[in-house]
Amino acid sequence: MSRPGLDTNPLELGPEWFNTLFAEIGIDAEVKSLTSKSIGTGQIGENVRFVFEYAKAGPGAPKTLVGKFPSASEASLATAKVLNHYKREVFFYRTFPKVAGRITPNALYTDYDEATNRFALIMEDMSPSVQGDQLKGCHPVEAKLALSAAAVLHAAHWEDPTLDDYDWLQGSAKAPPPGLGPEQVAALWGGFKQRYAAHINEDIIEIGDAYAGSLTKWGDVYTGPFALTHSDFRLDNMLFGPPGATKPLAVVDWQTAGKGAPANDVAYFIGAGLTREDRPKHEMELLRYYHDCLKAEGVTNYSFEDLLQHYRWFAFYGISVAFAAAMLVKQTERGDEMFLTMLRRHCAQVRDNSSLELLRTLV
The missing domain is CATH 3.30.200.20 (Phosphorylase Kinase; domain 1)
Structure with a gap:
């Protein structure tokens, strides 16, 4: 062929x-x-x-x-x-x-x-499924479909040591160092601040500066469970089927699949997928729903209290995705709007969950 x-x-x-x-x-x-x-x-x-x-x-x-x-x-x-x-x-x-x-x-x-x-x-072809809209955000019903899929993904290889056998899988023991190290990612924040200065306020800059300044340590202190993760688990990478569809949700774009923290996918999805107005209203309900789905898939050794703490920690992850991707991929009008929207939502998520307090433990 x-x-x-x-x-x-x-x-x-x-x-x-x-x-x-x-x-x-x-x-x-x-x-x-x-x-x-x-x-x-x-x-x-x-x-x-x-x-x-x-x-x-x-x-x-x-x-x-x-x-x-x-x-x-x-x-x-x-x-x-x-x-x-x-x-x-x-x-x-x-x-x-x-x-x-x-x-x-x-x-x-x-x-x-x-x-x-x-x-x-x-x-x-998943048609007539409809792609999620990162800018518009989603309803809690759609969020539950996504978090149910996250539970399937994570439970399938929860604490699975064979994930370390794949040198192409991000975060595995055999994987080479990432193409962009924490110092390089932090440097992208400086370029982002210059390019988008007219679109970000002091609150966002304070959070971004604190996170970028902690990046060399931030990724190394997590000690919770690991699993197979998507690492770009957001609405634009999801296709929602019509009522009664055999596959109500299909997740696509697995280019960032890795061995990582399950709570990372969860915090990233909730922080970017719900609007700043809706997220605080539904955040705890959605976290408990994901936790229940994990248990239904057979994961029974992960407490809700640990999930919540890890969720607070990984609220920062979407910030780095937003500013790093904006500086690395083809710049488009929709892309700019999407990355800025994600950045604002994740900064609000950090504030609402007092996640900045966790960074102080790294000093």
């Missing part, structure tokens, strides 16, 4: 390539023609929907599929290479069947080329 996204513009893929793919994976179909269209709001990868017209089609022939490929942006390509994003996403789908497919789209085809850092991922 030719290698889409590696040696071909994915928008130019023709019937022959898909006919070969279907033959290899056991789908009885002959593609007569197809249309291709870029979709989504991703800034690290490009997503394409393929719509098929068949000369013949067996019962398993998909009407549509979605492919994910390298970004067309040189800045995003460079970031993906430094941070190993493309390899990690492909290997996530290949390695973790207890998660992939259950809370994600099913993957039909994956490919990655080490030499060129090019990749391709062909998945089931």
Whole structure:
């Protein structure tokens, strides 16, 4: 087979390539023609929907599929290479069947080329599912769907020592040092403050300065449980199905999957996913719901009190994602609005949970 996204513009893929793919994976179909269209709001990868017209089609022939490929942006390509994003996403789908497919789209085809850092991922199309909107935020009902999926993800490899066997998985014992160390991430905060000076106030600057100044120690003092984590667990990476859907939520964009703190995903989602007005009203209810879901998945050795303390600690994580991503990926008008919105929400989360007090323990 030719290698889409590696040696071909994915928008130019023709019937022959898909006919070969279907033959290899056991789908009885002959593609007569197809249309291709870029979709989504991703800034690290490009997503394409393929719509098929068949000369013949067996019962398993998909009407549509979605492919994910390298970004067309040189800045995003460079970031993906430094941070190993493309390899990690492909290997996530290949390695973790207890998660992939259950809370994600099913993957039909994956490919990655080490030499060129090019990749391709062909998945089931989750339409008519609707992508979450990071700017708008979500209702507590949607938040519970997300936190239920988080519990599935975390429980599947809770305290699993085999996570350390994968050198491509962030945070594993065999993983190389991160492409960006804490000093480099802290330096990005300085650049962010200059670029977005007109859009951030003194309250945000105080929190950002305190966090950036603590980054060299902040990530090393956590002693709680570890699990398989998403590490970018937010609304833009979630597809919500209609009522009665077989898969009410599908989580996508696994480029940052890692071995890490479960509470990190939880704090990041709640802090960024609910508006500043809604989060304080529903925060404790959502945390208890996630904790109950964890227990239902078989995790019974993690107290709610420990979860709450870890939640307060990881309220800072979304701050670094917001300012670092803003400085590293392709700059867009929506991207600027999204990262600033996330930053403001996470700073409010830090204030409301007295998380700044925890940083003082690092001095």
